[in-house]
Amino acid sequence: MPQNQLKKKFRLGEVIAEKVVTIVAFFSLAMITLIFVFVFRETLPIFYGADAEASSVPAQIEQQETYGGEGVQEVAMQSKTSSHDTEGIASIDNLTGTTWQPVSGKPKFGIVPLVLGSLKVSLIAVLFAVPIAILAALFTSSFAPKWAKELMKPAIEILAGIPSVVIGFFALIVLASLIQNIFGYQYRLNAFVGGVALSFAVIPIIYSITEDAISRVPGSLTEASLALGASKWETAIYVVLPAATPGIFAAVLLGIGRAFGETMIVLMATGNAAMLSASLFEPVRTMSATIGAEMAEVVFGETHYNVLFLIGSILFLFTFVLNAIAELFVRQRMMKKFQGI
Amino acid sequence: MNELKTKIRIDNFNFYYGKKHALKNISMNVPEHRVTALIGPSGCGKSTFLRSLNRMNDLIEHTRCDGTVVVDNVNIYDDAIDVVELRKKIGMIFQRSNPFPKSIYDNVAYGPRINNIKEKKQLDEIVERSLIRAALWDEVKDDLSKSGLALSGGQQQRLCIARAVAVDPEILLMDEPASALDPLATTKIEELIHELKGKYTIVIVTHNMQQAARVSDFTAFFYMGEQIEFDETKKIFTMPGKKQTEDYITGRFG
Numbered sequence: 001m002p003q004n005q006l007k008k009k010f011r012l013g014e015v016i017a018e019k020v021v022t023i024v025a026f027f028s029l030a031m032i033t034l035i036f037v038f039v040f041r042e043t044l045p046i047f048y049g050a051d052a053e054a055s056s057v058p059a060q061i062e063q064q065e066t067y068g069g070e071g072v073q074e075v076a077m078q079s080k081t082s083s084h085d086t087e088g089i090a091s092i093d094n095l096t097g098t099t100w101q102p103v104s105g106k107p108k109f110g111i112v113p114l115v116l117g118s119l120k121v122s123l124i125a126v127l128f129a130v131p132i133a134i135l136a137a138l139f140t141s142s143f144a145p146k147w148a149k150e151l152m153k154p155a156i157e158i159l160a161g162i163p164s165v166v167i168g169f170f171a172l173i174v175l176a177s178l179i180q181n182i183f184g185y186q187y188r189l190n191a192f193v194g195g196v197a198l199s200f201a202v203i204p205i206i207y208s209i210t211e212d213a214i215s216r217v218p219g220s221l222t223e224a225s226l227a228l229g230a231s232k233w234e235t236a237i238y239v240v241l242p243a244a245t246p247g248i249f250a251a252v253l254l255g256i257g258r259a260f261g262e263t264m265i266v267l268m269a270t271g272n273a274a275m276l277s278a279s280l281f282e283p284v285r286t287m288s289a290t291i292g293a294e295m296a297e298v299v300f301g302e303t304h305y306n307v308l309f310l311i312g313s314i315l316f317l318f319t320f321v322l323n324a325i326a327e328l329f330v331r332q333r334m335m336k337k338f339q340g341i
Numbered sequence: 342m343n344e345l346k347t348k349i350r351i352d353n354f355n356f357y358y359g360k361k362h363a364l365k366n367i368s369m370n371v372p373e374h375r376v377t378a379l380i381g382p383s384g385c386g387k388s389t390f391l392r393s394l395n396r397m398n399d400l401i402e403h404t405r406c407d408g409t410v411v412v413d414n415v416n417i418y419d420d421a422i423d424v425v426e427l428r429k430k431i432g433m434i435f436q437r438s439n440p441f442p443k444s445i446y447d448n449v450a451y452g453p454r455i456n457n458i459k460e461k462k463q464l465d466e467i468v469e470r471s472l473i474r475a476a477l478w479d480e481v482k483d484d485l486s487k488s489g490l491a492l493s494g495g496q497q498q499r500l501c502i503a504r505a506v507a508v509d510p511e512i513l514l515m516d517e518p519a520s521a522l523d524p525l526a527t528t529k530i531e532e533l534i535h536e537l538k539g540k541y542t543i544v545i546v547t548h549n550m551q552q553a554a555r556v557s558d559f560t561a562f563f564y565m566g567e568q569i570e571f572d573e574t575k576k577i578f579t580m581p582g583k584k585q586t587e588d589y590i591t592g593r594f595g
């Protein structure tokens with residue numbers, strides 16, 4: 001072969017295509033980073049403002065931890081002083097307080113009820129969604145006849161495409177009355193209704209990822225189990241589900257992330273009262289709903305504005321950590337399981 | 342051949358994938374405690390036939406069959422037959438080894454556990470006995486907690502055999518058990534088959550005619566869904582009764 005045929009060629013189209021793909025990929029990365037930076041930057045003034053008080057903060061926290069008569073007095077005193085000191089700015093003890101009254105003469109930015117509210121509603125949603133989604137996935141992939149599978153899978157996945165405001169509307173108008181009639185509690189909109197409505201948004205996510213994970217379990221394993229005289233159910237429980245565990249775990253984590261971040265459904269269905277209560281049937285206010293409801297009316301650059309961004313940062317960090325765990329866990333466990341390391 | 346007890350009697354067995362007539366009027370008597378080999382070119386129906394013997398084909402949609410398969414005087418295609426119980430009696434080894442993503446111990450103990458054997462001591466005994474029977478015990482006895490997938494291909498296949506014999510079947514069906522293995526591992530599997538036939542009735546599908554000649558006592562030759570010839574292996578390979586059989590085993594087609 002003549003040597004000039006083998007000479008390196010410059011392929012313009014190839015180079016351009018490669019560069020375009022690279023730029024686009026880094027563009028999305030840059031977007032995420034910028035959102036990250038923006039959200040955190042808007043949070044920072046809270047901590048600058050608190051700097052002046054930093055020395056007194058640890059002492060106050062210690063005081064709060066004492067219980068009994070003496071403690072109560074101290075707390076009462078301290079809350080007086082702190083509300084005097086922190087008018088308009090959010091100190092650590094103001095932020096960790098249990099009252100959320102951002103718009104008042106003495107604004108209180110206690111995010112504890114919001115964090116617990118988010119956790120409560122998400123927990124209810126996940127407790128509902130996980131068993132339903134996993135059993136539905138198990139049914140469609142292991143038990144359903146072909147026609148049922150072809151009907152159910154798209155149907156549940158379309159559920160994921162329903163705008164959350166529609167689910168929220170449905171919860172507000174239909175579900176809330178329905179559940180109230182069943183349980184007969186006082187407040188029509190509450191954590192339970194919100195959690196159930198939220199599970200409609202979470203189920204398709206968990207379902208679809210779990211279904212994929214189960215379908216990826218090699219058919220040869222199912223056959224081996226059946227050939228050993230295991231029933232379909234035994235095969236599903238002892239072979240298919242364990243082999244799909246990492247994927248199911250990831251599905252649940254992503255579902256929790258979705259539940260935590262979902263705004264519109266909880267805004268419409270939970271009653272939005274920032275109160276601390278152990279009861280399932282009391283209204284709650286979640287972090288996401290707080291941002292959704294208040295961000296439009298807040299004074300730009302004010303403490304309230306910064307605190308909302310702090311809440312946003314917490315949400316961001318939470319979902320980020322969940323996703324990271326899901327990713328890491330799944331990758332390692334999958335490797336272990338299917339390569340026998 | 343007459344003095345041998347028949348373990349599986351197949352009478353006029355037909356099998357259809359949708360409209361495709363995959364097995365046509367198969368009839369044979371599989372003798373107990375012997376190795377019966379099924380040979381024939383790809384797509385001739387030998388694997389379909391093997392999978393009919395423990396009703397694994399039930400799992401495929403749009404299939405049907407007629408005729409009878411009688412194991413120990415029971416027609417396994419009878420409506421009253423519980424497929425799950427049937428498969429405990431008739432174990433199966435697949436072409437590609439398919440250990441569960443569990444430890445070696447749990448792989449072997451899977452079947453007994455399904456059968457409600459919970460006691461640790463009893464399970465230990467079964468696992469040891471099964472692994473010894475599958476000629477794998479000496480290689481793995483020190484790390485039974487290692488993943489079954491960490492073993493080599495040949496060891497994995499023997500693990501699958503151990504897993505199958507752990508539920509005490511009477512019949513072992515093997516679907517080209519050595520076709521994915523190197524010659525050394527293949528030899529081991531063949532030696533193992535030789536030892537196992539004392540305890541089990543074995544039906545083996547193989548592409549490899551030397552293997553059929555080496556391991557089996559009886560051979561059935563399938564072609565295009567039909568059973569061309571079924572006889573003692575010695576006879577099939579030295580003086581086959583049919584021209585087609587002779588052509589196939591001498592390599593003229595297939």
